[in-house]
Amino acid sequence: MTGSFAAFFILSLLTIGGAVFMISFTRVVHMVISIGITFLSIAGLFVLLEAEFVAISQVLVYSGAISILMLFGIMLTKHDATDEGKSRAQKSWISFVAVAVFFILMFFAIQNAPWPNVPAEGTPDVSNVKQIGIDVFTKYVIPFELLSVLLLVSLVGAIIMAKKEGGKE
Structure with missing residues (x-):
């Protein structure tokens, strides 16, 4: 080991x-x-x-x-700090069975999958941080900027929602 x-x-x-x-x-x-x-x-x-x-x-x-x-x-x-009680126990058994079935399916799928022995591509002397920076600001600049706009809109939306809830009380 x-x-x-x-x-x-x-x-x-x-x-x-x-x-x-x-x-x-x-x-x-x-x-x-x-x-x-x-x-x-x-x-x-x-x-x-x-x-x-x-x-x-x-x-x-x-x-x-x-x-x-x-x-x-x-x-x-x-949020309420109380527990749900008996209905939670029944849900946990159903969840346990579903997770166990999913685990068994994934285990057998991974064991039976053909895994090719392909060497990794790329040169080992190139820094992965440098390559990520080059890719983000050349190939993926538009998705990068769209993501920043999406984050800004979600931040403004969260502030507006928090202000409306605060004004009701």
Whole structure:
């Protein structure tokens, strides 16, 4: 067992565990913490894949910005801290069976898939950050700008919605 395999195993368990806890918890603050753990462990998986830029972006965008956005959402909404009770137990069994069937299907699909032994393309002396920057600002400049406009519109919409709800009370 190599160190990278052990790190992959630990990060995979953290990723899956955080996602399962995010679905299982009933308090919103606990959900945000568990999804933050999931985002950080996914960034660790990107580091293992030697995609450092994507890992740093994952930490900055998802673990930082999205988690803080969720916390603002918690503060701006009214939520009840009570549990659902008996109906939640029945839903959890149905969910467990569905996830188990999905896992078995995916396991057999992955085991029976033909995986070609193709070497990776590209030159190893080129920095992936430099190549990403060149691609974003040459080939993908229009989708990049459209994404920035979409984010700006969603930010303005969130501010307008928060102001309207604040004015009602």
